[in-house]
Amino acid sequence: MQLKMLEEHLAQCERHVALGERHLSRQREIIAELDRGGHDSTKARELLVIFGETQAIVAHRDRLRDELANAAANGALLDMSLADLAVAAVVPATVIADFETGAWIRPADLDAIQDALKRAGVEFIDGDLGVRLRK
Numbered sequence: 001m002q003l004k005m006l007e008e009h010l011a012q013c014e015r016h017v018a019l020g021e022r023h024l025s026r027q028r029e030i031i032a033e034l035d036r037g038g039h040d041s042t043k044a045r046e047l048l049v050i051f052g053e054t055q056a057i058v059a060h061r062d063r064l065r066d067e068l069a070n071a072a073a074n075g076a077l078l079d080m081s082l083a084d085l086a087v088a089a090v091v092p093a094t095v096i097a098d099f100e101t102g103a104w105i106r107p108a109d110l111d112a113i114q115d116a117l118k119r120a121g122v123e124f125i126d127g128d129l130g131v132r133l134r135k
Contacts, residue, residue: 017057020054090116
């Protein structure tokens with residue numbers, strides 16, 4: 001995913017997480033008010049559970065943060081755009097975009113991308129789990 005797009009998605013996700021946290025907080029206040037008044041808070045508690053489940057977006061936010069950090073690190077490491085990588089790997093740019101989003105790509109395309117990165121000076125370490133610039 002392009003760096004600018006990642007930044008925009010992360011900003012939107014951060015807003016959604018903050019809004020969700022405000023909803024959770026307010027719902028807890030409503031439940032406390034209902035309980036203090038001796039009212040049935042069953043439905044309010046059910047709604048609190050639903051609000052909590054929607055906060056799964058936090059995991060998405062964290063993944064976006066990681067992607068952004070990796071994209072920035074990779075860009076700084078190689079100074080290579082996604083289009084440049086597609087040309088070097090001799091694969092369509094859509095394959096690179098799919099790879100960046102975590103979508104499935106053909107093993108042959110993955111090998112071509114890895115080979116292009118190696119030619120560009122990237123060394124894969126820890127069983128291909130990490131990278132560093134070859135000295």
